[in-house]
Amino acid sequence: MNNGIYKRIILLVALSITSAFLSGCWDQLEIEDRALVLGLSIDSVPANSETEDDKTTHLSSANINLKKIRVTAQIAVPGRVPLGPSSGGESSGGGNQNPVWVIQVYGYSLDDAMNNLQQQISDPRYLIHLRVIIISEDIARSNLHDLNDYLRRNPEVRRRTWLLVSEGEASEFMNINPPLQRVPTLYILSTLEKAVTSGKFPANYMGVFWSAESKWGESGYLPYVSLHHKENMLIKGLAYFSGGVMVGSTTPIEIGAYMAMKGINPGGYSVLFNSDKFGPVILKTNDRFTRVKVQLKNGKPHITYNVFLDTALDEHINSEANISSSQALKELEIESQKGVIQILDLLIKETQQAHSDIFGMGEYVRAYMPSYWKAHVHDKKDWEEQYSHLTVDIKVNSNINRVGLKEE
Template sequence: MQNLIKKILVFLLIVPLLSGCWDRLEIEDRAVVLAIGVDEAKPGDEKETSNATQILNLNPRTNKRLLRITVQIAVPGRIPLGTGSEAGSPSGEKPVWVLSSVGYTIEDCLMNLQQQLADRLFYGHLRVIVLSEAVAKKGIQNENDFFRRQPQVRRTVWMVVSKGEAADIMHAMPQLERVPTLYLLATLDHAREMGKLPNNFLGVFFSQSSAKGQEGSVPYVQLKKESNIELSGLAYFRDDKMVGTSTALQIGHYMSIKEINPGGYSVMHELPSGTRVIFKATHRTSRITTTIQNGKVHVNINCQMEGDLEEKSDKHFSITNESLKKLEVKIERDAKQGFEKFIQQTQMDGSDIFGFGEYVRATQPGYWNKQVKTKEEWQRQYVDINIDVNMFVKIRRIGTKSQSRNLEVTERGSEEVD
């Protein structure tokens, strides 16, 4: 009897495994979305909508904002599988299909787009989300809500803000990559690897925006004439609205304060003699401390940078220990001014992208629980807090040409002593 019961239990455990892929969906039957661009629709574009989600006509007074979605859909059989000429699609055939749709929300746009497609939209391979600057400035609460709720969207997706229309980036055809989305993805990933961009994926942006003492930021890009894409800076937000942008060099300032390595930006400095030198930061360390002085938050930033002397414009400028020390002092002074200017810019916009508020929450809990409590209150206080920046710069390498010359001088000196 016991053996019979055991056999029945084993049979019952095996039965669920026999179901196999009963709900499978072949890849050829999916409309694989690689990139999504979000723009504001133009007057008259409401005629394009199929109203696939509306039972009754919406009140035009409460639905003034109309969106246009542009998507890149992978064409099965045309996606390149290697570097050889045999791999991927034949010449002349585009590997992606660019489509657009109009609606009042992201889901409304996509459902209207679904009415035009035979295959089901699939977002599991979505890699890039591009928001136009006009959309970002008016607020992306709807966009955040949709991408948070969509289980197929990965948190490692890049979300960027474009200076112009997002649709222009969706239609761009770069020469270095047969799949446009992969070129934009490579631009962002390689910038991160070279120390020119923080690791601000979609999930990181969600975490920053949800924090009480920090605001979110995403890459700010611009499409150039030859379909190449320039990383122009960071677009930073206050709540769900974009309130400002940084320059490309200020990305390096942000990464230094946040102690994000490696360093990748080179900065030109002009000496009193007129000589221009290029200093490239290679490693950064930062320490942020907070105190309460006279009832106000005081933030102190100690930032140390190590780097290389990449170039000098004047061949008569001699590199000695004394001149290097003077150059380090000059770089420290210029960097301090640049950091303070960028921080003051974010204070004017009320956007604490550095997370100073999170340091206050962690190190000054009594003050936070009594005087701040909410994100809205910290946004108000951030405008007036005192922030001091202290810079320490060390030049580690000066190049092989200068090293060889110094070596010759040293050898000559040793011969004379002998």
């Protein structure tokens, strides 16, 4: 009798445990029932313009005294996003139908605008697949604190999302029609990711930007992009920040200069300069390596950069001059080093005038001179001010390892 009761108890316990695994997904939500936001653009709204106030988060009597922003969301349409390469002139999963739905909303903050967005769509919005956020330059030059606060608190937002600054209106990027990709956000994402692998841009995701902005000895930067002919995106430079706001931008060639200062590989930029002896020459950088030395001079930090570049002779435009001998290559290396130093010096001076230490020189001072750092730097503004007067020496060692094949 006791054995029977014991077996029944074991059976009931086993059934109770098994039922937990057989209950199914009671809280399941199909992917077709989710509004997957792929990209966002954020623009400022002029004070004089008339915009709708959806009053999703407030009443009219609230008297909100804030400037409005315009948020454009790119939402994936289920069944239309192509899953592979196109075939026969049509992409998989939807033919010539638009694979995304572009919606424009207004709000006093990003959270307010996203609530207004949810009020206009039936499915719950999800930011799990959000990969690109583009903000206009006037937004970047105001204050990104509220924007970063919302994104950092939202657990759905990936730290590997790209945050870009656009020249002009950011909303135009949500409606581009690139021939190589049917989904605009995926085209922008692919452009940035391939720029990283080809050495055209550092892997500066949104999480990296936040990390730099949180350090006292480093300032953040973001990709600075522009739109050409409504079809292609140009990576125009680096948008560098100081005090949490954008204070300037670089040229495309200065992206390569920044990556050389940081020793970021692979090398992907070519430099065109006019040699006094050989005429116009294009050298391509293949590899970079940098050593940084920090020391005190006259009681203040002094930093020396030793930049090593492995280059290749891409083109010799003036074919009359001969660069076939090792002595000629050595002379060309010396001339190229002067040209690279000129570009690096110009970039440092530009960022010093803007009080934006995008190179992280302050972090070297903090690491190698902790006593000086504790005595003179008490917040980020202190170092940004010191960086504007910092003395920096640049030494470049350039080696031409490849000259290509030429049939005489």
